[in-house]
Amino acid sequence: MKVIVMGAGVIGVTTAWYLAQEGHEVEVIDRQPGVGLETSFANAGQVSPGYSTPWAMPGLPFKAAKWMFEKHSPLVIRPRFDTAMFRFMGELLMNCTEKAYDINKGRMLRIAEYARDRLDALRADTGITYDGAQKGLIQLFRTDSQIEYAAEDMRLLAESGVEHKLLTVDEILAREPGLAHARHLLKGGLLLPGDQTGDAHLFTRRLAKMAEEKGVKFHLGVTIEALEAASDAIVSIRTSAGRMTADRYVLALGSYSPRFLKPLELRLPIYPVKGYSLTMPIADESRAPVSTVNDETYKVAITRLGDRIRIGGTAELNGFNLRLSPDRRETLELSFSEMYGGGDLSSAKYWTGLRPCTPDGTPIVGPSPRYGNLWLNTGHGTLGWTMAAGSGQIVADQISSRQTAIPSLDLSLDRYGV
Structure with missing residues (x-):
């Protein structure tokens, strides 16, 4: 299956890595000339x-x-x-409120703990430093x-x-x-x-190189102009390098993610x-x-x-x-x-x-509620580096029709009722 990941920060690159591990044909698009050059570049580490x-x-x-x-x-x-x-x-x-805080923190701890364990496994399996x-x-x-x-x-x-x-x-x-x-x-x-x-930018660069060796193709310096949809599916991505198509799409553009769903009448609370x-x-x-x-x-x-x-x-x-x-x-x-x-x-x-x-602190990870071939992996706030390996694995599992290792339904956009 061909999957296009939009965004080459730590979230997009880890998602691409896990998708490639599942045997998918993966391409990554980002307007920057290199990977991890925006929010992933110099975070708190x-x-x-x-x-x-x-x-x-x-x-x-x-x-x-x-x-x-x-x-x-x-x-x-x-x-x-x-x-x-x-x-x-x-x-x-x-x-x-106390009730909302308990729910939100519980969700955040769940995905963050899982992500740390996946990062440990990735480090052990690949030797990445x-x-x-x-x-x-x-x-x-x-x-x-x-x-x-x-x-x-x-x-x-x-x-x-x-x-x-x-x-x-x-x-x-x-x-x-x-x-x-x-x-x-x-x-x-x-x-x-x-x-x-750890240095998130260094991690992202080195993982991207490993992903390329696995066959992932990076389109860097390419600006995404719009997502083009027909009824309940994304049909293409219009970019500065022309239209690109795939079987599945993953939106991992951080703070810029809402811009691309607003024309499709889908609101991301980011x-x-x-x-x-x-x-x-x-x-x-x-x-x-x-x-x-x-x-x-x-x-x-x-x-x-x-x-x-x-x-x-x-x-x-x-x-x-x-x-x-x-x-x-x-x-x-x-x-x-x-x-x-x-x-x-x-x-x-x-x-x-x-x-x-996001208003509740939890990232938005999972399929979109309206477009059957679009997945979201965004809204991680200050915890993108912390949660990257976990949310990337979850999206790869879902696209591959595999059961996720942790409960993930309440991580999707559906929790906002949009």
Whole structure:
């Protein structure tokens, strides 16, 4: 069966890999000249199933109102007339209930844990390397209230069978000695030993090369102009290189996915949420992370990638704007300087990307409700790298008419009733 995957980020490339493993003829289309050059390029570097948490949670409206007056707020809303943004915010707020939070986090943990296991298997089977490590993640708490609030997450982690442990400050420093200078700032931490790290861009490039060796054909530098449909099926993709056809199609275009379904009267509840990162060489080994930590106060991730440090964070609602904001850089630098300070910030590469977020935090993975030969693999938010191997395998299984290893019906677009 011939399958065209639209999008060559970490989601599209992993999907193409698993489809090729099933024996399908696979082609990938992307407007960029290489793979993994957008949201997958310089994300926080975390494969973090244990930290898979929806932004829509009880108490978020109060927190968001408070953050509006803070210079280093983890959430920034740029004033603009944008009906899509208003609709996304409204649907996000509707998910800020305890019931919705439990359901959404449970779904996210399910696919993220499965994805981590598939990534482990992929690494074992192929020997692929990507500046990765399997040393866990620590969520750092600066206040007693943060520890108290984490109790609900720990309950859900326990119910989902996810290993975790509440750490004292001494236990944190035993695992991350580079934080010794920040001892006075810390109250405790939540260890997620099953979480991992790795360079998503490097992984995507190397997996794409392996996929090519399996016969996958990449059409890079080719712009997708429209999906052409007849009644209940996609018949072709109109591109800058002409029309392309297949038996099955997979839409994995991240934040840009809704644009291609809107003309087909199918709404994807996805909005681009802007994130930022800094990447720098390690300047002082004694003050560098061993693995990865999340500064809960600023919602900033600090990750070691080989001999580099990646600092990522901020959720900014500003449409498709890709301007690099100086004040967002200040927040990343502040968190890192307070916690570690072992990197060369003067030589850091500053980057921004758009995360494709859904109101409930769960990606949209599965067949489309209207077009029988179209599959969706998009809307992973900040967790595309975390969930890539799992969602790619699920789509490959479904297209191959195989039973998925985990329940997947509630991951599809059907849950929104569109």
